[in-house]
Amino acid sequence: MRSNTRRLAAASLAAVTATALLTACGATSSGQGSGADGNTITLWTHNAGNAGEYKVVQQIVKDFNAGQSTYKVKIQAFPQQSYNDSVVAAASAKKLPCILDSDGPNVPNWAWGGYLAPVDLSGSQVPLSDQLPSTVGTYQGKTYTFGYYDVALTMFARKSVLQANSIRIPTIGKPWTKDEFDAALAKLKAGGKFTYPLEMGTGGAGEWWPYAYSPQLQSFGGDLVDRSQYKTADKAMNGPAAVAWGTWFRSLVTNGYMAQKSGASPNNDFLNGKSAIEWDGSWDAATNSAKLGSDLAVLPPVDFGKGPKIGGASWQWGMSATCSNKAGAQAYLKFSRQTKYFVDFAKAAGTIPATADAAAQIPGYQPGGPYDVFSQEARKFAVVRPVTPAYPFISSVFEKTAKDILAGADVQKSLDQAVQQINSNLKTNRYYAG
Structure with missing residues (x-):
């Protein structure tokens, strides 16, 4: 974390x-x-x-x-x-x-x-x-x-940087699509002014990983578990939508858009100009506003196909x-x-x-x-983490799996293994009945 x-x-x-x-x-x-x-x-x-x-x-x-x-x-x-x-x-x-x-x-x-x-x-x-x-x-x-x-995930950027690169400033009513976001990162990378165009706090640990990245998985159409009965993660965490998320997540590293493991102070790196866009939270808004003033752009989460999502609770x-x-x-x-x-x-x-x-x-x-x-983001986009007693175990499995994917592990195999571990935990605990 x-x-x-x-x-x-x-x-x-x-x-x-x-x-x-x-x-x-x-x-x-x-x-x-x-x-x-x-x-x-x-x-x-x-x-x-x-x-x-x-x-x-x-x-x-x-x-x-x-x-x-x-x-x-x-x-x-x-x-x-x-x-x-x-x-x-x-x-x-x-x-x-x-x-x-x-x-x-x-x-x-x-x-x-x-x-x-x-x-x-x-x-x-x-x-x-x-x-x-x-x-x-x-x-x-x-x-x-x-x-x-509560707190809300969001993205921070400098208006001047987006405008200089002819990148549309998204709004809650019209967030970036996946294609727009990818195109923005490609433009910023090609400009050569930033160590990495995107800062997503990948040097963090613990609950930060499912809090920060499972909403993106959910926006792709996947999830940490099938929430209809909370008895399996099959198809939710390893189906086509989840594989598409994992492939995209890894591409951020292979394309040079994001560090596999960010520094100890991601927000400082953003404020110091090492990154152009930061995936962060409302807790840093006051600090960023004090430093950047009217140039600060607060951006909604990207819509990867199933609507923008952020973590809640x-x-x-x-x-x-x-x-x-x-x-x-x-x-x-x-x-x-x-x-x-x-x-x-x-x-x-x-x-x-x-x-x-x-x-x-x-x-x-x-x-x-x-x-x-x-x-507004908390009301419109927040998704609580799975409402199951298995969540702490699911959280730890997702963290390891996401880190493995960023490190280059096969996406499908990694997600299949995660599903096996989660399903085993659910079965061993009799699906947490009672």
Whole structure:
């Protein structure tokens, strides 16, 4: 995972470890409760190393504790790097807190494994229906988590560079087609002014890979798994559309359009003029705008045939299945669903607010503002990662497969092997039924 994408999923290794433990240990929802001592309720967060977001968590807890006398919430904060491992260990020991945050793609796995319980958020100030769909975590028709914000993949470029090369500046209503994008890269390569015309962060690791590149696979018409029943990846990840994606993905390297492994600071490389177009995210918009001003072009994702796609879902909040005071946990979660807290989180994180009411209160995110484009992308183009407990395993397989393809491995064989691994995992876990 790229270092500047802290709001995306935690490291794949931790997620795969979670899957392994769930497979070995089974669900953890049975057994003694935990997470509360009477009406004193424990809350865990991954924000120990993120002062801005952690300050908002502290403020909500302070306001909740001061606003009523029945419950008291206590915070325990972890660094993001160790958070998933801490949750896995606590779940195995049946010592989860009552309230915890989870990265959106992991919610189905945690729900299936007995980490999370469904939540009743009726009567909250902010209805779930007001939120971006990608900011609500569901599994098998039940709501388990909600988030205050999301992020959006996008492309950045300099208007002056595109105009100098007679390249059309795409819009949300009319994004580039694959042919237009390929032609633009060929023009920029021929101009010889950039080390690589395209920067896509291929030096990243972990969840960055499925977050950044599976939307392109989906825009080609493929996917990480057949979502109709979540029982096979056959034809989704190794069919003609997926092979076309893999062939194109590899061609970016063989044509000299993109580095097989980018540098440690892709956004700095873009700002320093080493690349002309960057596949990045909304988290770098403010930095890029400050450096490039009105010359910054924020571009929608390319339509490779099945419509533009970006990844959806970031960190979200829920209640553990083993919580011994679910009434208190849900009282806190309902209290926290106030528009002012959605505003505070989005401001602190520099992210897309999860509701339109919150967006209207944040400079730049109001309708027509310079960052409203990200809200539009999140609503129009976001695809959540597969809603299956198998996702952490699928994520790790996709990362390795995509890296192999960039390194020159046979596309069809690599995708076939990925399908075999995913299907084996699904079958071994009885398709995560129950």
